[in-house]
Amino acid sequence: xxxxxxxxxxxxxxxxxxxxxxxxxxxxxxxxxxxxxxxxxxxxxxxxxxxxxxxxxxxxxxxxxxxxxxxxxxxxxxxxxxxxxxxxxxxxxxxxxxxxxxxxxxxxxxxxxxxxxxxxxxxxxxxxxxxxxxxxxxxxxxxxxxxxxxxxxxxxxxxxxxxxxxxxxxxxxxxxxxxxxxxxxxxxxxxxxxxxxxxxxxxxxx
Numbered sequence: 515x516x517x518x519x520x521x522x523x524x525x526x527x528x529x530x531x532x533x534x535x536x537x538x539x540x541x542x543x544x545x546x547x548x549x550x551x552x553x554x555x556x557x558x559x560x561x562x563x564x565x566x567x568x569x570x571x572x573x574x575x576x577x578x579x580x581x582x583x584x585x586x587x588x589x590x591x592x593x594x595x596x597x598x599x600x601x602x603x604x605x606x607x608x609x610x611x612x613x614x615x616x617x618x619x620x621x622x623x624x625x626x627x628x629x630x631x632x633x634x635x636x637x638x639x640x641x642x643x644x645x646x647x648x649x650x651x652x653x654x655x656x657x658x659x660x661x662x663x664x665x666x667x668x669x670x671x672x673x674x675x676x677x678x679x680x681x682x683x684x685x686x687x688x689x690x691x692x693x694x695x696x697x698x699x700x701x702x703x704x705x706x707x708x709x710x711x712x713x714x715x716x717x718x719x720x
Contacts, residue, residue: 545557551584552582552583552587552608553583553584554584555585555704556584556585558636558704558705559589560588561704562715563588566715568632569593572593573596573632574595574598574630575589575595575597575634577589577600577634577635578601578637579635580601581604586599586611589632590610598612599613602617619661622662627665630666630671632674633662633674637655638711645678645710649710650680653677656675656676656677656686657686659675660673663716663719669720671718672717672718673714674713674714674715675714677711678710678712679710683712693720694719695718696718697714698714699712699714700715
């Protein structure tokens with residue numbers, strides 16, 4: 515093993531150790547276990563809904579990149595309607611949630627157009643550690659979510675999408691403004707303070 519490889523491995527081990535320490539000390543991790551949510555991310559969606567109040571009884575919701583299922587659990591409980599979860603990864607069954615394995619862009623064709631009330635995405639590509647590269651990659655993913663939402667959403671529908679701050683989110687917001695009545699940025703308290711993640715919430719599809 516080269517000297518550079520040894521240094522890189524040492525950095526990765528240190529980074530993993532810091533992540534594990536943060537994870538074990540995270541109060542949302544403990545709450546998720548207590549409340550039987552599959553991930554701490556469930557509380558992000560709960561906060562987003564408390565702020566914007568978009569979930570209604572009987573809605574159809576699509577959760578993109580759903581695994582392990584925390585957001586799907588929240589949506590199923592909040593709406594009692596039809597929740598469709600999509601992911602490239604397998605996901606253990608959840609009561610009240612339909613799961614589709616595969617790329618959401620291809621699976622968009624399996625849904626009738628304009629039949630969904632809420633499209634939501636907590637997806638993120640694998641990070642490289644290079645902030646601008648990660649920002650560009652997740653913004654491309656957000657654009658794909660918007661392309662899906664334009665086809666899937668009913669008039670008046672809602673789209674929620676995670677992004678990493680870095681500048682290009684303003685271009686996406688401008689695109690969303692062309693298709694939705696109200697577009698907002700929101701960072702839930704459940705998002706770690708050191709994280710650059712935030713959410714775009716677009717309400718009222720034209």
